[in-house]
Amino acid sequence: MIEELKTFIAVVDEKSFTKAASTINISQPSVSLHIKILEKKFKTKLIERSNKQRNILITQTGEILYKKAKQIISLIDDTKDELNNYHDSTSGTLKIGASMTIGEFLLPSILGEFIKEFPNVKLEVAIENTHNIYEKFKNYDIDIALTEGSVPAHNYTSSNFYKDTMVIVTPNSFTYDKNIGLKPNLSNQTWMHREEGSGTGEYLNIFLNTEGISPKNFIILGSNYAIKEAVKNNLGVTFISSLVVADAATNNELKIIATKTKYNRFFSYLVHERNLSKIATLFVEKLEKFSKRNIT
Structure with missing residues (x-):
């Protein structure tokens, strides 16, 4: 069978x-x-x-x-993995899926710590937008999903492990008038937007609707790096994770607009409610330790 x-x-x-x-x-x-x-x-x-x-x-x-x-x-x-390795050191294969921002900016350091502690574990990592990662998780193609956008209610366990800050980013040449507020400054601008299914794109839509900002038009790009480079090259403005642009802002390659309101979101991990393997359990424990350092 x-x-x-x-x-x-x-x-x-x-x-x-x-x-x-x-x-x-x-x-x-x-x-x-x-x-x-x-x-x-x-x-x-x-x-x-x-x-x-x-x-x-x-x-x-x-x-x-x-x-x-x-x-x-x-x-x-x-x-099979768990029985084969019951009497041995922790080993086997762990399949992880991460949305783009997490996969590019947080996951490498988390995996580095994990592999240092469990060097015999083999990793299979998929980095795609939130929608695609959720589909892989739902179909049991991955053991653990790390997501930054909302996903449908399903039979899984979810927990936050990182608080991210979203920021408004503009070219260095952009003039922002603090006296008139966000809407007048940022309406009628070209906005860099991620593709449909992206967690970052979802939060950009929420931000624009909340602030009543009406973009002149959008440029759709498929990666955080592409958005950062587009802003640096004066193609428009965006709303993106501070993880993506912190170094570029420090190097005066682009500008982060300071605002009175803090725009935060949480990154979450998803695991299936049943049949969590030993290796997956150990990785979840690593995420829980990571969350204690990064959620206040």
Whole structure:
């Protein structure tokens, strides 16, 4: 049954029997057989195929089995690692997903401390926007998700581990009149914006709506670095984590606008409520220690 589930996962991921066969290194007839075995076992149609079998459609029951199969395979892999290493020093593979700001500016130092303490642990790290990281977490592709934006309510445990400060950033040439406030100064400006699904982009939208600021237009960029460089080169202004621009501001490459209001947000970690592996538990403990130093 385990091999059949692995085959089904590959078919859904690849959206093709042929590609799935190549990915898991079995024949295409074997792929078809595995799917038939599952459909017979669960008494339901899992995959609809066109007459030419070039296109496939996952049924609703297929979607349910796919999510459960991912959980089952993840649990088996975690159990195997834990049993194999029960009498040995802590080792195995930890899969972490982090949104962009966390992955670029906080995670390296956290992982450095963790690996120094547990050198036999292997790491697999994905750094993408909050939406993509949450999707990986939801599908059990990663053990722990580190996010900076809001995510849907689900069966997971969430806890804050860092308080971040968001700041208004402009080119050095920008003139800000403290006497007239944010709205008159920052309306009718070009704003650097992250792509949809970004936690940073979400907080920028909240900031603009809260302050009643009406941008002239947006430039959409896919990374924090690109936004920082765009502001430095006089393309516009932005609202972004102080982690991204602190060094550039110190070096007078751009300007942070001081405001009376502190704009803070929290970074969170997500773990599945059940079946947390030993290695994941140790990493959560590291995050909890990190949070005590960085949340006041």
